[in-house]
Amino acid sequence: MISVKEAISIINSNIPKSKKIQLSLLEAQNHILAQDIISVINMPPFRQSAMDGFALNMHDRLTYKLIGEIKAGDSHKIELKPGEAIKIFTGAAVPDSANAVMQIEKTSVTNETLVLNETINLNTNIRPIGEQIQANTVALPEGTKLNAAAVGYLAGLGCTKVTVYKNPSVGILVTGNELVKPGNELEYGKIYESNSIMLQAALLDSGIKNNTIYEVNDDFLNTKNSIEKALNENDILVVSGGISVGDYDFVKGALEELKVETLFYKVNQKPGKPLLVGKIEDKLIFALPGNPAASLTCYYIYVKPVLKKITGELETTSITQKEINHDFTVNNTRSQFLKASFSDNKVSVLSHQQSSMLNTFALANCLIHLPEGNYELKKGAKVDIYHI
Template sequence: MISTSEAFSILENLKYSKRVMELPLLEARSHVLAETVFSPINMPPFCQATMDGFAVCLHDSLQYEIVGEVKAGDFYTNELKPGQAVKIFTGAAVPDSAQAVIQIEKVTVDGSNLLLEEIIKPETNVRQLGAQIMKGAIALEEGTFLSPAAIGFLTGLGFTKVKVFQKPSIGIVVTGNELVSAGENLSSGKVYESNAIMLQTALFDANYNEVSLYKVNDDFENTKNALEKSINENDIVLVSGGISVGDYDFVGKALESLKVETLFYKVNQKPGKPLLVGKQNEKIIFALPGNPAASLTCFYVYVLPTLQRLSGISHKYGSDLKKNLAHDYAVDNPRSQFLKASIVDDSVTILSHQDSGMLNSFALANALVYVPDGNYQLLKGDKVSVYLI
């Protein structure tokens, strides 16, 4: 059995290649840029009015003559003389011969006569050419997560597609003779299977949508065949259950027969002690505990950071985020713990129902609190490590 820090170190040092693909911008959302992109244009590509008003060719008087109008999308080609102005609208191109825009609330209009309430300085209410970015400058660097704002920014520069890191495909293998699907009759000795939809939901929430599901009974050959199929068809395989040492836990033996290299098995933590992580070529297999809360804990702590690193996100294992504990808490456990918790403002409360088979408190949690093993007292206000979920 290894410590959590040893498990993190093994995963940190995993070697794998990231694949690159080119996608249209809408499909590239929630991916990570695999190239540094440079702006092909100045943005804005002209001097731009930042509000409705009048573009003026400055002179020494507050009185101006209105000689035209510029709507967004138009371009005023005539040259303004000192003392002349054109009505202009937000986003429209400011004539080259105008030096400023006076907002419409600060003028009086009488026919073609314009009277300003105050002296206006050059460049007032004018967004200069290239104010956002100049042609040839770096728009976004490799490794940037493509959020809606990033997609909008690239589209505004004229991009239609970009190179991104391909996200891994994921297989979920669910084992257990005791499991039945929700909606079916729950006979004696059976429980409803929830891990598959729970893990699928967690993956979808993290923007991993290429997910395949494999269900298998507790039988060695069936387990081996399902694992072999899932490993062949996916980049990452999550196995739910069957990894302990019971007579009907066949996952470990099946992985061994498939020549899967065990990177580690069993971590000194609670919940999630019987976690196995293996590797076959560049395929990574996470055999998660069958208890739902343990399975989901291992997903957030170990699986999700691995998926993010494969997708081009520079994500580390472990958490540097600290929050103030909202209450005293006594620690008395030989294993490190990941405790379901709720963060409100800058403080965190450890919830009840911490059993590895219970999801009711997990449903109310927005964080996990990491508590190192030992026998000691945490006091209200102490800083504790937290994982946001």
């Protein structure tokens, strides 16, 4: 049995290499850029009006001669003489001969005469060429996560496709004769199966949409065949249940028969001790405990950081320190991950810490990591938390 630190170190040494893929902008949303994006144009590409108003070739009076209008999208070029003005709309191209735009609210018009209500400074309300970005400079660097604003920004620069880190496909294999799908009658001795949809939801939170659920009863041959099928069809396999030492826990034996290299088995932690991580070729296998809270805890501590690394995120773990909001006694021979909730930099341990219970996990926004030992934590003591 190894420590949490050792387990994380072993996993980090065996993370598969990230793959790159070219996607359309919309397909690339929430992906991480795999290269710098260089703008091929200035933005704006022309002197642009920031207001509805009047473009002026300024002179020493407040009256100007109106000679027409320019709408957004007009491509004709107009030459203004000193003392001339042209009506202009937001986003329209400002003539090279204009040196300010007065907003419409600060003017009055009679026939073809424009009167300014106040003086104006040079270049007022004119967006210069390249104000947002200049051609041949980096628009977004590698490692940027493409949110809605980034997608819109790149579209505005004329981009249609980008190279991003490919999200892995993940198989979720759930074992157990006692499991019944929600919606069916619950017979005596059965429980509703929740781990598959829980882990699928966690993957979706991590931006992994390409995931497939596999179900298998507690039978060695069926377990082996299902694992083999899932490995053939996915980049990463997450198994829930069947990894302990009971007579009907067949996952470890099936993995061994399939020539999966065991990187480690069992971690000195609570919950989640019977965790196995294996590798075959360039694929990782995470065999998680079947108890729901233990399974989800192991996902957040071990699986999620791997997914972040593969998909190009620079910060793969979200660990910070917070002050515990109450006294707490630690008396454990294993490291503990406790469901907890923090606000205003204070963190509180929640009730129902058993590995089978999700009711307070549903209210948690972090896990407190407490090293093994016998000690007292006083209110205000700093503890490490994993953001989830």
